[in-house]
Amino acid sequence: AQSVTQPDIHITVSEGASLELRCNYSYGATPYLFWYVQSPGQGLQLLLKYFSGDTLVQGIKGFEAEFKRSQSSFNLRKPSVHWSDAAEYFCAVGLLSYNTDKLIFGTGTRLQVFP
């Protein structure tokens, strides 16, 4: 069955430090992959997505992610974290077929940023 694993429940970094959030997926075909961010009390906002082509994708707010088929990974990175990046981050696989269209989410990683 399709699944998404985010191994880190909680990460704490200092402002200005680099960030990498891990995501591993289980899916038979080439996946549609997404990273969403959820700030406290807010809905989900799309950071970036991968469908095909260039394995390094750029997103909003200075984030990027790299698709590695051999490792079944889609890790999210940012070179310098800002205090406003504190939020919960969700990785997701999109399942699109003739009879379904849905996102399978990981359990999320909560990011805390210290000044």
Added chain:
Amino acid sequence: GAGVSQSPSNKVTEKGKDVELRCDPISGHTALYWYRQSLGQGLEFLIYFQGNSAPDKSGLPSDRFSAERTGGSVSTLTIQRTQQEDSAVYLCASTYPPTGADYEQYFGPGTRLTVT
């Protein structure tokens, strides 16, 4: 333009009562989704609508849960005889027909349901 809206934003109900949660998708979006976010289960898919029909309702946790969509627009998620384990944030999302790189689900702010 306007995003996905959901109402009410918060709902407190007593165990055993029925509740209705409403979702207004972005105008023109033909696909609509319901998800549930709870502490124990994370973010779970509930149901997918294309137009007024629901090709995939596999995520509905029990027959107490139902959803409908009318006029290809507004959707209502109904939970009958609510239980405490139904307490969660219910998120709605919408999109126009997915076409590869343009595909994105746009999420509403959610309805926080508390069953006492």
